[in-house]
Amino acid sequence: MTKLNINHREYELEIEPHETLADVLYKKLNLIGVRQSCGKGECGSCTVLMDGKPVLSCIMLAMQAEGKEILTIEGLGSHDNLHPIQEAFIEEHGFQCGFCTPGIILSTKNLLEVNPRPSASEVGEALSGHICRCGAYSKIINSVLKASEKIGDGHVEK
Ligand code: FES
Numbered sequence: 001m002t003k004l005n006i007n008h009r010e011y012e013l014e015i016e017p018h019e020t021l022a023d024v025l026y027k028k029l030n031l032i033g034v035r036q037s038c039g040k041g042e043c044g045s046c047t048v049l050m051d052g053k054p055v056l057s058c059i060m061l062a063m064q065a066e067g068k069e070i071l072t073i074e075g076l077g078s079h080d081n082l083h084p085i086q087e088a089f090i091e092e093h094g095f096q097c098g099f100c101t102p103g104i105i106l107s108t109k110n111l112l113e114v115n116p117r118p119s120a121s122e123v124g125e126a127l128s129g130h131i132c133r134c135g136a137y138s139k140i141i142n143s144v145l146k147a148s149e150k151i152g153d154g155h156v157e158k
C-alpha cells in the first residue's frame with residue numbers, strides 16, 4: 001500500500017509502479033479537475049501542487065508523491081467558499097472551455113506565494129508552461145492580476 005496525502009486527507013492505495021500521479025488522482029480518486037491532455041509534459045493542463053510547487057502529474061509516478069502534500073483544484077476551494085484566485089478568474093472571465101483552468105489556477109497560487117504583486121510579464125512568464133487552446137491568455141493574465149489585488153501583499157491563505 002502506498003500512503004498519499006491529497007487535499008489534506010490521507011489515503012492508502014494499491015498503486016502499480018508504472019502508474020502516473022495523474023492517473024491515480026483522476027481514475028482512482030475521481031478528482032476530475034486533474035486534466036490530462038498531451039500526457040507527455042508539454043501542455044501544463046495536468047498541473048497539481050506538490051508541497052506547494054507545481055508539478056506535471058502526467059509525467060510523475062504516483063509513488064513519487066509518497067510523503068508529500070498534493071493539492072488539486074478540488075482541495076483549493078468549494079462551491080460555497082471559493083478561493084480568491086477562483087473568484088478572480090470568474091470575475092475577469094479568465095477561461096473559455098475551462099480545460100486548462102485548474103492547472104493554471106494552481107500555478108497561480110504558487111506564483112502569488114513567491115511573488116504577491118507580479119507584473120503582467122511576470123505572470124506570462126510564470127504561466128508559460130501552460131497551453132490554453134482557447135487562446136484566453138490576456139484574460140487569464142488579467143485574472144491573475146485581479147487575484148493579486150484581492151489577496152493583497154499577504155500570502156495566499158488557503
Ligand atoms: S497532460 Fe500533463 S503536461 Fe500535458
Ligand code: FES
Nearest residue numbers: 096097132133134
Ligand atoms: S480555456 Fe479552453 S483551453 Fe484554456
